[in-house]
Amino acid sequence: MGIVLHKSLQLQRPRLVCSWPGIGNIGVLAVNSLINQVGAELFAEIEPWDYFEPRKVMIRNGFLEELLFPSSNFYHQKLGGEDLVFFAGDEQPHGDGRMYARGEVALKVANLVLDTVEQYGCRRVYTSGACVSPVHHEMKPRVVAVASSASLLTELKSVPNLVLMSEVSEGSGDGVITGMNGLLLAAAKQRGLEAACLMGEIPDWLSRTPFPYPRAASSVVEAFAHILGFAADYELLNRQAEEVDRIINGLYRQFPPDVKELYDQRKSMSQPGPISREEADWMKEHLDDFLKSLSEEQDGGSDDDDRPV
Amino acid sequence: MMTIDQFDIHKMPQLEDAALIVGWQSSDLGGVSGHVINTLTEKLECEPVADLDPLDFFPFDGADFRNNLVQVPAARFWASEAHNLLLFKTDEPAHKHYQFLKSVLDFASNHCHVGRIYTVNGLPSMITHTQPRTIFTVYNRENLREEFAASEGIENMDWEGPPAISSYLLWVAGRYHMEGISLWPEIPFYLSALEDPAAIHATLLFLNRRFNLPIELDELEAQEQEITQKLTLLREKNSEVDALLGKIAQGMTLNEQEQLTLTQEVYRFVR
Numbered sequence: 001m002g003i004v005l006h007k008s009l010q011l012q013r014p015r016l017v018c019s020w021p022g023i024g025n026i027g028v029l030a031v032n033s034l035i036n037q038v039g040a041e042l043f044a045e046i047e048p049w050d051y052f053e054p055r056k057v058m059i060r061n062g063f064l065e066e067l068l069f070p071s072s073n074f075y076h077q078k079l080g081g082e083d084l085v086f087f088a089g090d091e092q093p094h095g096d097g098r099m100y101a102r103g104e105v106a107l108k109v110a111n112l113v114l115d116t117v118e119q120y121g122c123r124r125v126y127t128s129g130a131c132v133s134p135v136h137h138e139m140k141p142r143v144v145a146v147a148s149s150a151s152l153l154t155e156l157k158s159v160p161n162l163v164l165m166s167e168v169s170e171g172s173g174d175g176v177i178t179g180m181n182g183l184l185l186a187a188a189k190q191r192g193l194e195a196a197c198l199m200g201e202i203p204d205w206l207s208r209t210p211f212p213y214p215r216a217a218s219s220v221v222e223a224f225a226h227i228l229g230f231a232a233d234y235e236l237l238n239r240q241a242e243e244v245d246r247i248i249n250g251l252y253r254q255f256p257p258d259v260k261e262l263y264d265q266r267k268s269m270s271q272p273g274p275i276s277r278e279e280a281d282w283m284k285e286h287l288d289d290f291l292k293s294l295s296e297e298q299d300g301g302s303d304d305d306d307r308p309v
Numbered sequence: 310m311m312t313i314d315q316f317d318i319h320k321m322p323q324l325e326d327a328a329l330i331v332g333w334q335s336s337d338l339g340g341v342s343g344h345v346i347n348t349l350t351e352k353l354e355c356e357p358v359a360d361l362d363p364l365d366f367f368p369f370d371g372a373d374f375r376n377n378l379v380q381v382p383a384a385r386f387w388a389s390e391a392h393n394l395l396l397f398k399t400d401e402p403a404h405k406h407y408q409f410l411k412s413v414l415d416f417a418s419n420h421c422h423v424g425r426i427y428t429v430n431g432l433p434s435m436i437t438h439t440q441p442r443t444i445f446t447v448y449n450r451e452n453l454r455e456e457f458a459a460s461e462g463i464e465n466m467d468w469e470g471p472p473a474i475s476s477y478l479l480w481v482a483g484r485y486h487m488e489g490i491s492l493w494p495e496i497p498f499y500l501s502a503l504e505d506p507a508a509i510h511a512t513l514l515f516l517n518r519r520f521n522l523p524i525e526l527d528e529l530e531a532q533e534q535e536i537t538q539k540l541t542l543l544r545e546k547n548s549e550v551d552a553l554l555g556k557i558a559q560g561m562t563l564n565e566q567e568q569l570t571l572t573q574e575v576y577r578f579v580r
Contacts, residue, residue, distance in 0.1 A: 049407040054480070059474035062446050062454050062465025067472055067480040308473040309432070309447070309466065309493065 003116055007043040011083040017224065018087035018113065019128040020101070020180040024213030026200040027128035027181055028088065031221035033237055035086045037221075038230060040075035044116060048072065051093040051109050059309065072109070074116060080229050085117050092180050100179030110180065124152075124195070125188040126227075128220050129181040131199035132207040133168050136266040137248050139215040141201035142220055143223040144168055146177070148189040152196055159226050161219060162198070174293035197207040198223050205263075205287040214240040251291075257284045266298060313420070315412055316359040321386035322421060328520065329395045329423040331409070331413075333474060334383070336401060338431030338503035339496035345429045345512050346398045352524050355387035355396055359416065366409045374377035385415075388421070394521055395421045401474050408429065410474075410481045412532040418487060425488040428475035429512055431505070434495035437557050438540055442511040447476060447491040460518075462511060466493060497557075498568060499575040506532035536579065543578045550574050 017034060019027030034040075048069035056068040071088035077084050092101040093109045101109065114125070131144040147153045156162055166173030166224045176182065177197055188195035200216025218237040225232035255263065330391060331347030349355065360383070363369075367382035374380060384399040395417055400411040410515045417423035432445055445466040448454050457463060472480075479489035489566065494508040510529040519523050544551040563571065 049481075053406060054472050054477055056470060057468065057476045057480075059447050059468040059476070061467060062448050063451050064447050064449050064476060064479050064483070067477065149507050308471040309468040309476060 001049060002046055002112060003044055005044045007041075007045055009120070011085070013121040013123045014076075014083035014085045014117060015124045015126065015228075016085045016113075016117045017126045017128070018089070018184065020092045021133050022091040022092075022100070022179055022181060023130035023132065023207045024068065024200070024202045024211075024216060026130040026202065026213055026216045026220060029212060029214055029237065030128050030200065030224065031086060031088050031218035033217065033221050033232075034224055034228075035075050035088060037232055038077045038079055038084070038228075040077035040084070040086050042073055043076050043267050044074040046072035046109065046112055051105055051184055052091060057309070069141050072113075073122075082228075083120070084228065085120070085122070089180065101183065102179070106180060107184050107187065110184045112215065113184060114187055114191060114193070118191070118193075126195070127177075127181040127184050127197045127225070128213055128224075129177060129179075129197060129199045130202045130207065130213070130216065131165070131168065133201040134266060135201050135203050135295065136253065137203045137206065137215075138267060141213075141219045142168075142218050144201060145196055146173070146175075146185070146199075147196035148185065148194055155242065156196060156198075156227075159223050162223050170203070182265075205291070206248065208288065208291060209251075209279075211244055212240070214238075214244060223279045254290070255292065256286065259290065289294060313416075314418060314566055315365075316363050317362065318359045319357045320388075322356070322358055322390050324390065324395060324422050326424045327393045327395050327422055329364055329397060329417045329421075329426040330516070331397045331399070331426060331428045331430075331455075331478065333430065334398060334400050337393070338501045339429070339494075339508045339554060340503070340514060341494055341496065341505065341508050342429040343398070344504060344509045346396055348509075348524060349389075349394070349516070349522075350387045350398070353392055353522065355389045355393065356387040357390045358421070360385050361399070361409075361412060361416070362406040363400075366405055367400065373576065382545045384409075385435070386416070394520065395423055404568055406474065407475060407505045409482065411485075413478070414485050414487060414489040416483055418485065423487070425490070426478070426482055428491045429480060429518075430473065430475050430491060430493050431501065431508060432493040433501045435557055436495055437499050437554055438497045438500060438505075438507065438536060438551045439558075440497075442495045442505075442508045444511055444515055445493040445495070447479060447493070449479040450487040453488060453490060458554050460515070462515070463578070466491075493553070499572045500536075500579075502572070502576055503579055504532075506530075506536060507551055539579050540575065543575065547563060547574060549576075 017031060018029040021028050051248060052070045054067045054069050058066045070088045084145055093105050095222040144165055145156045145162055147156060147164045164173060181197055185195045185197055198220055200220045202213045202216050206213060214237045218234050221232050332342040334343050337343045363382040363384055372379050382400045387396040444463045447466045448465050474489045479491055482489040492512060494512050496505045496508045506529045510526055513524050513526060516522055544554060553567055
């Protein structure tokens with residue numbers, strides 16, 4: 001039970017970059033893009049059955065060929081003489097049917113990930129996710145950071161288009177990163193490892209829609225390219241962003257006029273700051289109603305015919 | 310890891326290279342799984358062997374009730390030494406599925422000398438109640454397909470999609486080098502929420518032949534006739550139901566609304 005090593009590696013104090021799915025799948029899109037761009041190779045995976053339920057079974061002519069679980073894979077690449085480990089989880093481990101991991105199972109997975117990289121002397125851990133912000137979707141998403149230490153925050157401030165959480169949140173950088181992308185930070189800090197989470201901004205109303213947000217993933221990739229020291233290619237993410245933009249713009253055009261007017265004021269803010277509670281509540285209420293009415297229009301009926309076998 | 314402490318043991322049976330038959334009480338379409346296991350435990354005069362401690366696997370966050378009766382999660386083994394059978398009647402676990410299945414297989418294999426497992430489940434199908442019930446089968450070893458090829462009334466399953474707990478059990482059994490077969494008798498979809506005596510009959514007939522069991526099936530045949538009579542009456546009274554059943558008999562597929570209408574009308578009338 002634990003880790004399956006596909007390849008034995010000799011690594012020197014690697015940095016770890018990882019992500020699990022979350023809002024807009026920003027972190028996962030970004031980390032998968034990094035893995036592909038640097039040509040990182042799979043070297044280990046977490047045995048899934050103690051932490052995940054199977055997603056799919058393949059039965060052919062009566063024979064149960066395969067049972068597929070969500071994957072939790074480790075990848076490695078050497079970049080500029082430095083060992084980098086990437087971790088990508090298909091799904092957050094959830095023992096109780098929730099979208100976001102929590103509790104004993106989540107902590108076990110976090111510790112498995114850290115145990116795996118600590119044996120190589122891992123020195124720093126990055127996670128990646130989404131930061132729900134009062135921004136306009138036509139603005140370039142910023143990358144919002146929290147870290148395990150003040151010195152790491154100082155270092156991160158030099159990354160272009162990166163801001164600290166205190167610059168976007170209502171208070172002084174207080175908040176919660178839900179699920180594994182947050183839990184891993186806490187587990188790393190508890191072990192004395194440096195850790196930071198880089199979150200791509202997503203407009204508040206889009207955080208309640210089901211589609212991915214590659215625009216923010218692109219910003220996160222840009223930040224990591226700066227931190228890790230390589231020239232990133234954005235072509236694929238840009239193409240994905242164009243597709244999603246078409247859907248977003250379609251929704252935006254249907255906004256009620258008063259909501260649209262208030263929302264468009266965000267475009268004039270060069271650096272959006274904390275949103276007032278009143279404005280946030282008003283927007284949420286009106287946009288939630290709007291999104292609900294759209295989803296009711298689209299839901300013609302139930303499509304529950306995928307009975308498990 | 311399984312420990313024997315997870316089980317409340319009543320009596321260890323004397324079995325050798327036995328078969329384990331697993332029936333699920335929850336999500337029991339057509340009542341096939343529960344009815345088959347209940348019939349086997351009763352008619353073969355099986356004795357309770359052990360209860361798996363449900364605390365780790367079930368939520369205990371309230372009380373379920375069916376037909377006004379409060380239910381508690383149960384996971385009990387029964388045995389018939391005379392027929393070299395171990396039976397397991399259980400609710401589907403709510404969490405720690407892998408640990409649950411592993412515990413079941415560890416106990417069956419290491420303490421009851423089980424070599425092969427069978428699971429029983431209902432498969433909703435676009436057939437009418439007057440058509441024969443094919444039993445679709447799933448195996449975790451390819452050689453089993455050959456072994457069962459000559460059996461009457463069975464067909465190999467093809468499926469790609471979400472796994473049922475039985476498929477998960479077969480997969481875990483494969484990891485433990487145990488042979489596993491899932492039996493999926495067809496149920497006319499509109500009888501899924503009721504009992505389908507014909508599907509139960511087909512399954513028990515298969516098990517009778519497989520294990521030389523003496524289970525009498527007359528009672529089930531009478532129940533089959535009763536359902537058929539009721540549905541004949543419903544067709545006479547309700548032209549929409551008659552038309553929908555006619556479409557299925559001609560091999561046509563019903564749309565979602567038609568399926569819902571037929572299911573509701575049949576449920577109200579038969580229940």
